[in-house]
Amino acid sequence: MSRYTILLGGGLVRTPALDRQIAGTRVIAADSGIRHAETLGIVPELWVGDFDSAPPALPERLKAVPKRQFPSDKDSTDGELAVDIALEQGATALVLAGAFGGPRADHSFLHMALALRLAEKGIDALLTSGTQEGRPLLHAEAVFGYGDGTLFSILGFSELSGLTVRGAKWPLDGVSVPFGSSLTMSNEVRGQLSVKLGQGRALLLAHPLTGKEV
Template sequence: MSRYTILLGGELVRTPALDRQIAGTRIVAADSGIRHAETLGIVPELWVGDFDSAPPVLPERLKAVPKRKFPSDKDSTDGELAVDIALEQGATALVLAGAFGGARADHAFLHLALALRLAEAGIDVLLTSGTQEGRPLPHAAVTFDYAEGTLFSILGFSELAGLTVRGAKWELAGVEVPFGSSLTMSNEVRGTLGVELAQGRAMLVAHPLTGKEG
């Protein structure tokens, strides 16, 4: 498996879990996402974008990162361009670091939708800000290793059918969820969290720091 981390422009907090998730991955920074390299103590192998939001001051070791410049008038965001480059180089798994928050809500939404599209194409995708994580749900049973009490929601990007949730404060058994429903918001892990989805597009968003270790 060829694993890449894409540094995006949203919020990012360094945590032990995030360090483990990006360990051993190849790093590509998208425009302003380069600022996270200093936070994480890493040096990307490539920096891509139109650089209209690049930090004005960078440490010397980051100034030396190879750049691939694109015009400001383009049909893709810097983040999507970075993802495309990683895929061209054979990426089969992506960590989208800095995918949430930031000044551009439209970019954050695009990262969620992009992750769903990538997952449907067979790419293993994790979105993270360090304090929250997003994982596209396959049409299969899957379990998650989150601590007891971890807050999570399931975001539906369409109508959902056959949604089952086990190991949670509020469990579900093969339910249908209308598009736009808040039924699957603000749940809590109770034991081993298991989710199964028969039809529809959805993403699990978890807040790992809310859980109780041990």
């Protein structure tokens, strides 16, 4: 398995879990995401984008990172370009660090939709800000290692059917969820969390710092 971390422009908090998730990965920074390299104590192998939001002051070791510049008038975001480069280099698993928050809500939405598209193509994708994690749900049972009390929501990107949630304060058994419903918001882990989705597109959004460590 070839694992990559993509540094994106959203918020990022360094946590022990995040350190474990990116350990041993190859790293590509997307434009302003380069600033997270200092927070994480890493040096990317490549820095891509149009550099319209590049930090004005960087340490010398980050200034020296090889760059691949793209024109401002382009059909993809810097983050998507970084993902595409990682896939071209053989990536089979991606950590999208800095995927949430920041000044652009549209970019956060794109990162979630992009992770779903990648998962449907067989690419393991984790979105993270350190305090929040997003994991695409496929049409098979998925088991998660979050501790008791961890807050989580299931975000539907379509109407959902056959949704089963076990190991939660509010379990569900083969339910249908209309698109835009809040039924699957703000649940809590109770034991071993597992989710199975029959039809539709959805993403599990968890807040791991709210639960007990496992």
